[in-house]
Amino acid sequence: MKNQEVQKQIVSSSFGAKMLVVLGAGESGVGTALLGKQKGYKVFVSDRGKIGKKYKDILLNNEIEFEEFTHTERIILAADVVMKSPGIPETVPLVLKLKANGISVISEIEFAAKYTSATIVGITGSNGKTTTTMLVHRILKDAGLNVGLAGNIGVSFAQQVAEVSHENYVVELSSFQLDGIEKFSSHIAILTNITPDHLDRYEYDFEKYVASKFRITQNQKESDYLIYDADDIAINTWLKQHKIKAKLVPFSLKKELAYGAFLKGNNIIININKETIKMPISTITVKGKHNVKNTMAATMAAQLLQIRKEAIKESLANFEGVEHRLENVAKVKGVEYINDSKATNVNATFYALECMDRQTVWIVGGVDKGNDYNDLLPLVREKVKAIVCLGVDNQKIKDMFGNVVDIVVETAGAEEAVKVAHKLAEDGDAVLLSPACASFDLFENYEDRGRQFKSAVRNL
Incomplete structure (x- = not known):
């Protein structure tokens, strides 16, 4: 027409x-x-x-x-x-x-929210929001709640509101979605962390990006909750400078908390709702310090919704993780291939490298969003034996790590990157795709990048 x-x-x-x-x-x-x-x-x-x-x-x-x-x-x-x-x-x-x-x-979130009276758990952060969203959803669903999964994940929030009468929603929220809200609010908001990301959309001003993330709590009431990382400098700085109405529910790996969740020895301790939960880290199926934090946040959200601690523990023990997030693809000739394509910023890649317990061939690169790679230098020196660049413009990566890693190779696609990494890796090594960048120069999205990587590994 x-x-x-x-x-x-x-x-x-x-x-x-x-x-x-x-x-x-x-x-x-x-x-x-x-x-x-x-x-x-x-x-x-x-x-x-x-x-x-x-x-x-x-x-x-x-x-x-x-x-x-x-x-x-x-x-x-x-x-x-x-x-x-x-x-x-x-x-x-x-x-x-x-x-x-x-x-x-x-945004879609703003439009759809006014047509549902469901209880909403909204989750944002630079990293960990997808894993935390899926954890919360899994726990609530296993506990028998009528719950939808929406936002950056699954079927559109608006379509679910139109077609399904869920009593609860777990909604993953990007800063871009939060920029488009006016009255939207979550009964429980989770802020996993804030590190530099998408700075190209925020005039390369980190403070504007931080303010965007905190829009998640702007419409909360005194009866609502904000679960947040008490170890995060940007979050703590903002909270000292601004008053919010919601009840603060912190979690930490570094300090004991009278109220909230913290790490003591090898156990997660959670003190809210006058009930203490103690969980050994060994019972969590997803590994890494960042996933301990994601587990803390998800567990407290479930507790605030009155889910029994036995049900929470059972769901956590059965959770298998998220595709494209530190996903074990295959072991080929003694080399472990790991797909972390969802790592589209430096902090996510920091978590991935931190988890590596063997010498690593690191596949990195894509569309740079204003990245500062300095935080990765100690981990790269310690763990990375070779770098395989996967992007159209790799100059920034070469400049940063060229004097730290002996081998830096440029490639033009997932298949070539995997073949080069395969030649560089030896028995006992790992090949890690953790790009620290967006994917739009060579791929449709990070899922496409991750699936092409997995296909190339399986064709070795």
């Missing part, structure tokens, strides 16, 4: 119905379109790129107007409200024009 025809149809039918424009026809966009139509909005979906067949079929089957390969401004600027895909920056001219015209530009 031509743009003029689309505009005419929308304008003629918009009397008496508010108009919702959805920018971006991916998972969150199409889910929002479905919910918007159900709630009586006149919906128009606009994507500057090609709309995938799966999503186009949904729009056609539900008779939702859409366009692809363009944004028709006259139609979009007629909106009452605009839901913007998280991938579209706040600074693009169209978004700035919408805001200048007084049109509300929100």
Whole structure:
């Protein structure tokens, strides 16, 4: 349908119905379109790129107007409200024009939340949010709660609100999604950590990124909870400078806490709800210090929702981890191949290298988001025997580690990177894909990167 025809149809039918424009026809966009139509909005979906067949079929089957390969401004600027895909920056001219015209530009999370009275556990952080989200969801589901998994993971939050009446949601929230909220709130908010990431979207100003993460608590009430990492400098600094209404629930690996979760010897101790839980670290299936923290956060969220400690322990013991996060792929000729493609920033890669207990061939690189690699230098000196670069522009990596590691090789794809790593690794070594960068130079996304890596390993 031509743009003029689309505009005419929308304008003629918009009397008496508010108009919702959805920018971006991916998972969150199409889910929002479905919910918007159900709630009586006149919906128009606009994507500057090609709309995938799966999503186009949904729009056609539900008779939702859409366009692809363009944004028709006259139609979009007629909106009452605009839901913007998280991938579209706040600074693009169209978004700035919408805001200048007084049109509300929100995220899927904001739009969907007003149509559900479910209890929400919202989880954000630079790293660990996917694992923590899946842990919380697993515990609640195992305990028999009616619970949905949404946000950056699984089926669109908006689509679930439209089609399923969950009583609880566990929602993974990126800073981009939080930038688009106005009234959204979680009964329980979890802030796993804050380290530099996505600085290219925040004018290379870390403080702006920190403020974005703390939007998760801006609408919380005194009856709500904020679970947070008490060892995190950025979090502690912000909390000293700002007052929040929610009850603070800290966790720590470094200090004993009268209220919250902490590490004592080889045991996790949790003191909330007048009930103490003691769990040996050895019973946690996902390894690494960062996963001890993720476990603490998830356990406290479950306790606050009145889940029995026996049920929590059982779920934790059976949790198998997240695809593309320190995922053991295969052992080939004595070499362990590990897929950590989800490590799209330096801090995530720090955790991965910290977990390595053998000499490592490290596959790194991609789209740099303002990375500072200095924190990795001690771990690289200690554990990395060779670096395989996987990106279009690897100069920053070569400059940082060229004098630390004897072998640095550039490759142009996952298959070549795996073959080179295979030649460099010896019996007893590990090959670790932990890119510390976004994937969009050579891959569709980090999942595509991880799956290509796994396929290449299995073809060795």
